[in-house]
Amino acid sequence: MLSNYSCPSxxxxxxxxxxxxxxxxxxxxxxxxxxxxxxxDIEFTEFDGNRTYIIKPPCRYLSESNRCTVYRWRPEVCKSFPFNFHPETHMFVVYPCKLGVDICKDFYAFKSQKTNEPVPLHKIRNLEAESELYYDDTNDDAQISFTKMSFSETIEFSKFLKSKK
Known part of the structure; x- marks a missing residue:
């Protein structure tokens, strides 16, 4: 799905x-x-015998121009961003970065096309407001809402995107 998108310049x-x-x-x-x-020199945690390594921010592989210098070898969590799986709800959440906003707008348009109902403008406005909060480094206590997609919605949306190629 993410092959249809790229981070903005x-x-x-x-x-x-x-x-x-x-x-x-x-x-x-x-x-x-x-x-x-x-x-x-990398931190790690262990849980049930499995080791998870942690690169602390800022990522050591981020260039001065905010580009990944190890793009070909980046971990899965980086490949799937702005998506993240939320195990408690069994939903994918989409972070409201600029790329996430673009994906969510297309997702809402896809759902609208599927249901023949217009995209609620309040959803787009909320999404853009969440994006502003996401980038506001002065407000560490901001509670950001993430757009959620079920697994089946994610698969349908992915097929929809592939059909647009």
Whole structure:
């Protein structure tokens, strides 16, 4: 699905500068091979015998122009951004970054086309307001609402996008 989109040129790389990037050992090894670095100075946590490695923000692989320098070898969490799976609700959430807003607008248009009902303008306005909150680094306590998609909606939307190619 994300092959239909790319981060805008004025992206702030908030995903790489504001939150931990978690990766599994296989992804860490891919980074090691791709960068030819012996990455040893990385934090990790263990749960049920599984180790998760953590790159603290800002990501060490983010260039000064806010572009990923290890794009070919980036972990799955980076490949799937602005999507994240929310296990409690079994839903995908979409972060309200600029890319996420574009995806959500298309998703709402897709749902509108499917149901023959207009896209509620309040949803678009809310989405844009959430995006402004997302980038507001002066408001650390802001409660951001994420657009949610069920697994079946995500699959349908993905098929819809593929048909547009």
């Amino acid at each position: 004025d992206c702030f790389a908030f995903c790489c500068t504001s939150q931990d990037i978690e990766l599994i050992e296989k992804e860490l090894n891919t980074l090691r091979k791709g960068t030819k670095e012996n990455i040893t």
